[in-house]
Amino acid sequence: MERWQNINNLVVVGLGITGLSVVQHVTKRYPHVTVRVMDSRDNPPGKDELPSNVALHSGSFNLEWLLNADLVVCNPGIALATPEITAAIQANVPVVGDIELFAWSNSKPVIAITGSNGKSTVTDLTGVLARAAGLNVGVGGNIGVPALDLLDIDADLYVLELSSFQLETTSSLRTRVSAFLNLSEDHMDRYQGMEDYAQAKRRIFTHAEHLLVNRDEPETYPNTDAIQGRLHQGKLHTFGSDANDFGMQISEHETGLLDQGELIVQAQQLKLIGKHNWSNALVACALLKLAGIDYRNSLTALKDYSGLSHRCQVVAQRDSVTWVNDSKATNVASTLAALSGLQLEGKLYLLVGGVGKGADFSDLKPALSSLNVALCCFGKDGQAFLDLHSSAKLYDSMDEVIDLVTPQLKAGDMVMLSPACASFDQFANFMARGDHFTTLAEHYSQNVNE
Template identity: 50%
Template sequence: MKDGLATKQVVVIGLGMTGLSVVRHLQRLDEVSCIKVIDTRQNPPGVDQLPDDVALHSGGWNSDWLHSADLIVSSPGIALASPELQRAAAQGIEIIGDIELFARSVTAPVIGITGSNGKSTVTSLVGEMAKHDGIDVGVGGNIGHAALDMLADNHELYILELSSFQLETTSSLDLTAAAFLNLSEDHMDRYEGMEDYKAAKLRIFDQCRLAVWNNDDAQTQPVNSADEATFGFSHGKYSLTSSEQGEWLSVDEKPLLAVSDIALVGRHNVANCLAAMALADAANISRQAQYSAIKEYGGLPHRCQTVLNANGVLWVNDSKATNLASTLAALDGLTLNGRLHLLLGGDGKGADFSALQPALNALNAQIYCFGKDGTVLAELSDDAITTVTMDEAMSEAYARTVQGDMVLLSPACASLDQFANFMERGDTFCCVAKALNDGRKVSL
């Protein structure tokens, strides 16, 4: 490893995609002689892919393994505040994550993106810009490919989406540019409060050469940074300007690309394009490649994705809206000829949903609330319809739609109370929408 650490015994916490990528990476390192994996789940995903010479302890912790380790590589899903990890740390055992392992091995330039919302879109968009410029780019991290798996491909440039969980265990990631897009309440079941959550996000700037932050959200400003670039709707190096022809994406107030040329839908994606341009400039991606990507890139699945237009009713999948701010972004500037049928529900992670009230009041909206926090969300409206499952909520919405209406899944909650992840929730939404409109019985 770069820091010369002579590691013999490594314990990996958590299997799945990330844990397997860590195991594969460690097996390529001469310093590592023994790898063990602990997963508190009884039947963790990826067991069938674990090499025979790697021992697995599942269904709980193994204190003996932890306390005899030279290094612990922990999954982002395991809080550092866990008593088991706290005891290991008190013993002087280093605890890192997969991104820190990546940082100690990568030799090509790296761009990092974090934020409560929009980071997947910006990460993917910068990746598309690089591809348009003929750059061999790896795009992953908290999205798509595990960071460590991409190292085997020796890319010219890496674009990483980084969650606050990943940043907690990362200390030496040398970023060509880092972006903190926005901050809103999320993961309050893991953090002591917003300041704790914000501090985790701000770690992305610790080793970066250019800090890109949102001039419309002061919470994203780095504490100490030599070089900065700001983006925002009315201020910043990367901003919007207006003319008789409309609004423009601009740099240093010079209009470069008409907002009307953006393929992505939604006002929040205008800001995402500005952030992406700042990062692309830092990576020396040509402006022409940036423009081409912005004009062509239509976004990721489960993010304000129109999946069906049947009988004049739009069915829109925004399952990635796992927190309040994402749902507010989806509702911002929404105009309809008819009524909005909004599906809300899941695990709210302790969030206060009251900020949704003004947005709902400004719209002709009927809300349908389901899942773990469905009854809490139902308090937002006197005529809210509450169901146990999402497909039941969709059936209720379908029965009330007329031409010009929209059925929008933008849950403002995590999905894990009823689904494996937000992707499964979004895929289920698509299947149920098609079944309802085909007159078939919903069967899941």
């Protein structure tokens, strides 16, 4: 409460789900504070849910409001380089985000996760495993529930996915353990380069008791003296594809997930598909251990976890044939991740195609060459995949693919939708595409070998 004593005039920049959560949090807990909202959109989502005593300025940013504020809470989707926000910062008006407000109010342990890829799966799975261990868990942040709404849950632990945008305006978040999973080029319209982007993500380590980084990617390591000093205090931990620390033991036919050399689980016992997802499972176990939670009480839940919807999600299994929905793979990098480390007893029927957006698909060729694969191409740019593998065939639609390949399926085979393309030639979005695949999989899997 002490932080709020001198805050009487608060401005929320950007409405939507996050902005509404800020308004509700402040008006509920600090009735002495006058809250106003601004949004550059003429008709911002959520405006009809604003309390009657909260003023809204829409269609632009109100500089006068910003300069007269005691505190500005900025939506992560709005860059700090926006001229009106920059002017407020230069006038010494404090500018924070919703995660900073969460940090001011929270007294429970926090596990925080950032990275360019996989952070949603790691966040969700960590929550699943913590619940299986008997804890009341609040999961949210950049995924699902806004962080401030989680404070209404009687939780033993919070698990937060945090984007670089959220971390830019966060300085007080204390965590039991923070993880930086990986770094790949993204959001270059907002950052001055990869190092600038990485530095925003490294803010997750500022007040972390334990740090978890990817030893295969040096960019994920802390780079300030104050934080690097924790390396010598046993507070910095790593995960990776070798057998050290939290790691993997990879052989021709199986992969073991390891904790300090001890087997956690064989990857082949998991429903999760692909080396990147096995790494996600390893990280989730590491996060629990570093937070003082015995993940071995949650191994059944780990084995049963089939992933987030549309992300290498096992949607059907029968007669040793596995059906995988990876519709979220709308670019080449995502499909490559799905294929990495894939170990099959039979053939992979890989469904690719859609709207390619001018992408170069040639990077898929080496990965496909090492697999027993039937490349099933469909959609507007399906023909662009035909030169990638000798098995490639062009189909009119996903329905035609499934209709024609199902009679060929044998035990050990896998049917995977990982299209490396956008969906809007034949579907409303990647979710609709994935849902349609799931419906087909559930129907046709019942007919395999009958």
